[in-house]
Amino acid sequence: MQLELHFKKPSKETRNAMCEAAVNIDYASNRGFDEVRLAQDRISEITGHEHVKTVNSGNSAILVAMNSFKDKILIPDQGGWTGFRNMAEFRGIEVVEVPxxxxxxxxxxxxxxxxxxxxxxxxxxxxxxxxxxQPVKELFKVCDDKGVILVEDASGGIGDREKKLGNGKHAHVIVASTGSPKIVNVGSGGFISTNNNEIFKKSKLLLKTLKANPVTCAGISEEIRNAPQILSKTIEACNILKKEFKSAVHSDKRGISVALKTDDPKKTGYLLRQKLKADGRGIITVCPRYERVIMDAVCIEIKNLDMPSLENNNLNEIAQIIKGIID
Structure with missing residues (x-):
């Protein structure tokens, strides 16, 4: 049987909620406030933070957070998000990489x-x-003791059933994208949450300019219900694949993508892309790459796949295809 993979998409309930919001929205009367409020309430429930704002993208959320700082921030020397550096440079803030x-x-x-x-x-x-x-809880303790604000981009970790990631007890600020193909996947939007309302007071104009529309918010409030199941299933699928390969990077840690060391990542990536596609879209990333890992490797982006594609028979077939190319 030929392997059939599908790219991640919002649930049927989420698509219906967005369609209904689009039909009923009335900008003249500001109708749509309920969708925004409900989305923010549900985000607050899942992050544990008191204050939440929905915005039009994950990078917008990062920009709002970055607007609270003036001089210097830290980012990891690899495995972070380029938006951290880009938004800091836009604000004229110095960036220091943590080894x-x-x-x-x-x-x-x-x-x-x-x-x-x-x-x-x-x-x-x-x-x-x-x-x-990341050992977020341990890093938060260091930051909190030192008076440093920890900002966690939980685009990939929201809804963690183990409460280690995307948890407001372990981050002063949580930002996330809800674009495709994130854990809360509605095709666009994002959010920022915190217990420190001063962060929002400093960015009133930005938040007004970058706010998410009610249709996106309707999608977020529905799709965020699925986040725990989606994240758990994605982590489980990655664990299954990691056990099949001695070349797996960080094989003992939870993740939502699988990185495999290889001597010729460009060639390996090319061959894998011919065999592994989801609705014609790629699920292979070639490294070295700052947003993944700075070493010769290829990443299998399991996070990009829809839930039915993560069944064991599909994962076994994916493993066999990879072995035929890498081994």
């Missing part, structure tokens, strides 16, 4: 870097390069 082990920051290294550079904030993603979870 990592293939994207993972150790609390000891973070403390040393903070002591040396005296930053205002640390920006990280829940999963380093989507490959391996």
């Amino acid at each position: 990592t082990y293939l994207g993972i920051i150790s609390p000891e290294t973070l403390e040393e870097t903070i002591n040396e550079h005296k930053p205002e904030a640390l920006f990280i993603t829940s999963f380093a390069g989507y490959i391996a979870e």
Whole structure:
């Protein structure tokens, strides 16, 4: 039987909710406020933060967070998101890279870097390069003790049933994209949550300019219900694949993509792209790449796949295809 993979899409209920919001919206009377409020309430429930704003993209959420800082921030030396650096440079803020082990920051290294550079904030993603979870709780403790704001991009970690990622108890600020193909996938939008309302007060104009529309919010409030199941299933699928390959990077850590070391990543990536596609779209990333890992490797973007594609028979077939190319 030929392998059939499908690219991640919003649930039927989410699509219906967005369609209904689009039909009923009335900008003249500001109808649509209920959709925005409901989305923000449901985000607050899942992050545990008191204050939430929906915005039009993940990078907009990062820009709002970045607007609270003036001088210097920290980002990981690999496995982060390019938007951290881009938004900092846009704001004229100095960026210092924290040394990592293939994207993972150790609390000891973070403390040393903070002591040396005296930053205002640390920006990280829940999963380093989507490959391996950061020790967010431990990093938060260091930051909190040192008076440094920890900003977690939980685009890939929202809805964590283990409460290690996307948890407001372990991050001063949480930002996320709800675009495709994120865990909360409605095709566009994003959000920022925090217990520190001063962050929002400093960015009133930005938040007004970058706000998400009610249709997107209707999608977020519905799709975020599925986040725990989607994240758990994606992590489980990655764990299954990692067990099949000795070349798996961070094989002992949870992730939503699988990175495999290879001597010729360009050739390997090319061959894998011919065999592994989801609705004609790619699920292979070639490294070295800052947003994944800076080493010779290829990433299988399991996070991009729809839930039915993550059944065991499909995963076994994916593993056999990869072995035929890499081994």
